Amino acid sequence: MNAAVRQSLLRSALAVIGFLAIWEVAGRTVFIPAVLPAPSVILGEAWSRAASGLLGVDVAMSASRIIVGFLAGSLLGAGLGLLFGAVEPVRRAFEPIVQFFRFIPPIAWLTPVLIWFGIGEMGKWVLITYTTTFMVLLNTLAGFAEPQRDRMRAARVFGAGPWRAFWHVRLPATVPWILAGMRIGMGNSFQTLIVAEMLASNEGLGHLILNSRIQLSTERMFVGILGIAVLGIAADLGFRALTRRLFSRHRLGW
Amino acid sequence: MSLIRFAGVDFHYGPAGPSASAILKGFDLEIARGEFYVLLGPSGCGKTTALNLLAGFERPNAGTLIMDGRPIGAPGMDRVVIFQGDDSLYPWLTAQENVEFPLRMTGISAGERRRRAKLWLSRVGLANHGQKFPHQLSGGMKQRIQIARALVCDAPVLLMDEPFGALDAQTRTILQDELVAICSGSGATVLFITHDIAEAIILADRIGVMRAGPGSAIKDEFALDLPRPRNRGSVEFAAAYDRIQRVLGEEVRKVVSREAAA
Known part of the structure; x- marks a missing residue:
């Protein structure tokens, strides 16, 4: 670790500690816990809830929904993106449909999804898949908009037919775009997840937040809210570490 | 018997018609088997277009383009390309x-x-x-x-599109000398594009100077029979440089004065 990195880490740590300290003081002096609980109070609540196993259930439910929907959406988005990118007439045919649905936010689908799939897991998977698919699909298509003229020409000169040029040049050139789309899609998935869990679920972090309001337990509500942040950061760190390792040939920029 | 032959080749982008601006018009070129041919010309004159036609990246609108007795088809490993830049x-x-x-x-x-x-x-x-x-x-x-x-x-044919254009002068000189060493005795036929006269003299058996566009073609050709490796400081080098500069300079001045007028 070089001096510049160490210094920037130190600065971030100081900022976090300072932020928590101000919050702690405010929570203990200015506000009553029902309005803004201090971090120490939230941590205590998280600890007792984790010890009873209830927090683990909510986290596991939320994480499993994200993972299933994220993987399905990534596969679908990348698959469709590659198909559209590779076959121009298909892209032209389906572009209007994609553009139409792109502007319908996932949450708008919540009610029909409830009618079609009920309150079970399938509905959440479908909504998160929908969220991820569009981000990955649009980003994959953006990757295809990069001309790659000389690389494709070189592939033809050096003996690659259309299929091998796609497999050996187009696909690897698009990998960083697909992965960037997945990363954005993962971020958006959390929004969809929480709203779906608030409105149509009996467990998960979103349900915890809404249910705490009904029970007038602000510190428990904050356990849910901060739990989302922790889960999100863990998912992003995991994704970055895994893709850096799996796609070390590509310069991913993270 | 030449290996490569352009005869009356026309090329323009977009649909034909009076508004179509021709890149090449009546372009003729013959390159013999094993010959190192350098195409010189002012920038934008259509040098790269000629190479792209031979590579098979573009198709001529008129005229014939023949290699080894057969019309040029899709790109392939019988005529490999060294591209400009590293893209x-x-x-x-x-x-x-x-x-x-x-x-x-x-x-x-x-x-x-x-x-x-x-x-x-x-x-x-x-x-x-x-x-x-x-x-x-x-x-x-x-x-x-x-x-x-x-x-x-x-490959029997190498097509090089200003491969050293983006390099600094020292690196360029070194790579030119290495290319001479690699190509001499390889038997390969080379079409090399550049706008650097000194580079052309170091490398070429024959140099074609193109006219300023639009509708460009080869204006003049120079055969160089100086022994290799060639000395950049020799009297013969300077004389060849001077002859070519006079022909190329005239075309470059046309481009410059047209740009100034626009």
Whole structure:
């Protein structure tokens, strides 16, 4: 670790500690816990809830929904993106449909999804898949908009037919775009997840937040809210570490 | 009997018609087997277009384009290209894998691929850099990868589109000398594009100077029979430079004065 990195880490740590300290003081002096609980109070609540196993259930439910929907959406988005990118007439045919649905936010689908799939897991998977698919699909298509003229020409000169040029040049050139789309899609998935869990679920972090309001337990509500942040950061760190390792040939920029 | 023949080739972008601006008009060129032919011309005159037609990237609108008795078709390994700049290298492949790429596409076994790529990497002075990725190498080294990738194919024809244009003057000089050493005795026929007269004299058996566009064609040709390697400081070099400069300079001045008027 070089001096510049160490210094920037130190600065971030100081900022976090300072932020928590101000919050702690405010929570203990200015506000009553029902309005803004201090971090120490939230941590205590998280600890007792984790010890009873209830927090683990909510986290596991939320994480499993994200993972299933994220993987399905990534596969679908990348698959469709590659198909559209590779076959121009298909892209032209389906572009209007994609553009139409792109502007319908996932949450708008919540009610029909409830009618079609009920309150079970399938509905959440479908909504998160929908969220991820569009981000990955649009980003994959953006990757295809990069001309790659000389690389494709070189592939033809050096003996690659259309299929091998796609497999050996187009696909690897698009990998960083697909992965960037997945990363954005993962971020958006959390929004969809929480709203779906608030409105149509009996467990998960979103349900915890809404249910705490009904029970007038602000510190428990904050356990849910901060739990989302922790889960999100863990998912992003995991994704970055895994893709850096799996796609070390590509310069991913993270 | 020439290996490559352009006869009355016209090329323009977009649909034909009075508004179509011709890049090439009545373009004639013959290159003999084993000849190193350099095409010189003011920028934008259509040098690269001529090379793209021969490579098969573009199709002529009129005229005939023949190699080895057959009309030019799709791009292929019988006439390999060394591109301008480094956008044709595959950044996710190492130098070694980039050079292996053509062999992989032709289904040559992994062991044989590695052996031949290693041989060419060492011939272009990259023996110790095979495992590096292009972004870890300098501009000159990247062009060496391109040279190795093209020559590993044992192609009868090499097409080079200003391969050293983006390099600094010193690196360029070194690569020119290396190219002379690699090409002499290889039997390959070369079409080399540049706007650098000195580069043309170092490399060429014959030099064609193109007119300023639109509707360009070759204005004048110069045969150079100076022995190789050629000395940049010799009297013969200076005399050739002077002769060519007079013809090319006139065309460049046309471009400059047109740009000033616009």
